[in-house]
Amino acid sequence: MQKAAVEKINDPIASQLAPVGRETVQDRVYSELRRALIGGLFEPSQVLTIRGLADALVTSTMPVREALGRLITEKALEALPNRSVRVPPITLERMDDLLRARILIEGEAIALAATRMTGRQITAIEGLLGEWDEMRALKHKKDVDREVTLNQSFHFEIYRACGSAVLIPMIESLWLQSGPCIRVAIYAFSDAGEIDTAHYHRSIVKAIAAQDAQAAREALVADISRPFAFLRNKLQAEANKD
Template sequence: MRKVSDSSAGFDRDDALSPVGRETLQDRVYAQLRNSLINGMFDAGDVLRIVDLAARLQTSTMPVREALGRLVSEQALESLPNRSVRVPLITRERLDDLARARILIEGEMVALALPNLTTHDFAILKQTNVDCDLAFEQHGKDIGHVTSALNQRFHFHIYRAARSPVLIPIIESLWLQSGAIIRKAAHIHDEQGGLAATNHHWALIDALEARDMQRAVQSLSNDIGRSFDLIRGRLNGERDDAAKAIAHG
């Protein structure tokens, strides 16, 4: 650490530095774990152990324990009997519930944002999409953490234009619970191919620029629904395979 010089006139070292509050470290740990979950850095079913996370974050176990407790209360994680926590498993019921909530609330945010979006906003949205397309072209599926962050930037730029401080935290909570689902959907998309990841984003921009609320909400619904539909298809396939195995067992 650099030494603080006493030579500056009027400089009081006691006023310049203050102890880092315990809550500050807790908030930073929570924010980092929360961001990792939102951006799909963990798979469904991953067990998160306090000691391991503390070592990776280079901190004590206390702020990690408290951050995990907050994330459990937000339903982003679930407690296990051995005092560990895990990313919730993906079930058909949870999948349908999250999809329904996201389409409902985020669709309302798009409708609220539409009259407030400016030419400058559209330029930002288009550039974000271009950046995402370029990332895929240059790095392929190995750039998932970057494209996830760009996807979040795209959506929340629209949502902030809705000017609803009440709904934004609700959407953040839904994204927090959806991170592992989007991660799994991305893996399935990589295996199966299909539409470009930004295809529905471009359709959404076109609808917003045309001030077509119905088409904009439908484009958003298509965007959200694609990820959830990919996993529904995988779950249905696994269920059918299990049924066949039992029938031939």
């Protein structure tokens, strides 16, 4: 966790300017941890301590423990019987389980979105497609953070168009759970060779533009299955080595 050069907001004028519901410290901590989790900044099996995170985020233990509790109920973190909390370890079974759930739910979301997205919304995700090309243009440094963020924006821009207030939080929960795994896979990708995420995203956009729900679903499945399959092979290779 980076040292988080965030300072507490005590400015009374700023507080008054805030329109109606001030952001609570707990929300900030929660978002911060969420982003770290989805981005894979925590390693699987890593143990987190309340006081440690509180120091890193420059607050007291109070907001941190509530945020941790919330992340535990989302299965983004795991409560050990010792009452310490860690990010869940990777297992083959869990990966397959996560992938199946993601195919099921994100597939449904994109199928719904494919029939509902407006031209404006489609233009937006096409724009994100362009950013992939930009990044490839100056790929001398592989910016994994950027990749993860861009990928996330692309997918959720679509999911938000599905119009389901129930499905979206579930998808967020799934990303939270698979975040640490995915990061490992993306690193492995970068080592292994080409980043062709953009190719998969292009076929998704194509299907959506044609309002072909089934094609969109299949393109999505291909996209999200890839890192899982990659990681699966990696884990099996390691298992066989032992």
